[in-house]
Amino acid sequence: MVQKIDHIGIAVKNLEESLKFYENVLGLKAAGTEVVEEQKVKVAFLPTGDSEVELLEPTSEDSPIAKFIAKNGEGVQHMAYRVENIEAAIAEMKEKGIRMIDEKPRYGAGGAKIAFCHPKSTGGVLIEICQR
Ligand code: ZN
Numbered sequence: 001m002v003q004k005i006d007h008i009g010i011a012v013k014n015l016e017e018s019l020k021f022y023e024n025v026l027g028l029k030a031a032g033t034e035v036v037e038e039q040k041v042k043v044a045f046l047p048t049g050d051s052e053v054e055l056l057e058p059t060s061e062d063s064p065i066a067k068f069i070a071k072n073g074e075g076v077q078h079m080a081y082r083v084e085n086i087e088a089a090i091a092e093m094k095e096k097g098i099r100m101i102d103e104k105p106r107y108g109a110g111g112a113k114i115a116f117c118h119p120k121s122t123g124g125v126l127i128e129i130c131q132r
Contacts, residue, residue: 003084007130008052013069036108040062078126113130
């Protein structure tokens with residue numbers, strides 16, 4: 001089902017501040033930023049070889065990322081696996097008893113179709129599946 005690790009999502013308080021570390025220290029380069037209204041986040045993708053790092057800054061207090069930071073502090077928030085057909089992947093996961101946060105794909109940054117699996121079904125990791 002999975003083609004590769006698409007990206008790793010990292011919750012940050014301030015995108016501009018965080019970019020300094022990724023760009024100046026690690027030497028990665030942000031491929032633009034985008035506000036995803038539906039999830040109340042501003043994101044930056046940093047291509048890293050075959051995968052990407054996704055930095056997520058909350059744009060509102062009730063953003064899932066704001067809640068994550070309030071509870072855990074900044075850090076790794078989710079892991080995203082790329083699939084070829086997200087509808088088929090969701091159906092297969094449900095069939096295998098995985099609890100889905102999203103039963104239907106929703107809009108993700110860069111025009112991807114994404115769906116989250118509940119960490120209770122995945123050994124504690126918030127897993128995103130995404131189709132580009
Ligand atoms: Zn993501």
